[in-house]
Amino acid sequence: MSFTMNVRAAGATMITLAVLGAAMAYAAPPAPARAKGNAAAGKAIFTVKCFACHKLDGTGGVKLTGNPTPNWKDPKTWADPKRKNADAYMRDCITNGKLPSGMVAWSKASPPLKPADIENLIAYIHVLSGRK
16 A cells, blocks of 8 residues: 555656646746846946937937937837847947947947946946836
């Protein structure tokens, strides 16, 4: 009788594990990874280096060359296919600049922004966007 109970308990455990495993396989995919930086530190950098073109509230619209600077509060900005991987796109723009648009290559500026500073800026831009 004891052996029968142990077999039944083991069988029930196996079924439970199988159901849990199936449920986990169909769970929603994880949310996209956000910038690794500190938004508060990014705000301090933004208010000194970025506000002239992107405005303090992040609404942009300053036209230095052909296109106005992006409005980080506008959902259309984030829906742009070039921002599909928004953090990588912003990291590239901030690091290397975009000469045709007038974007400064901040990693090459004097003094240059360090990679951690750039991550902090990206985190703050996400705060400006209001996106979760």
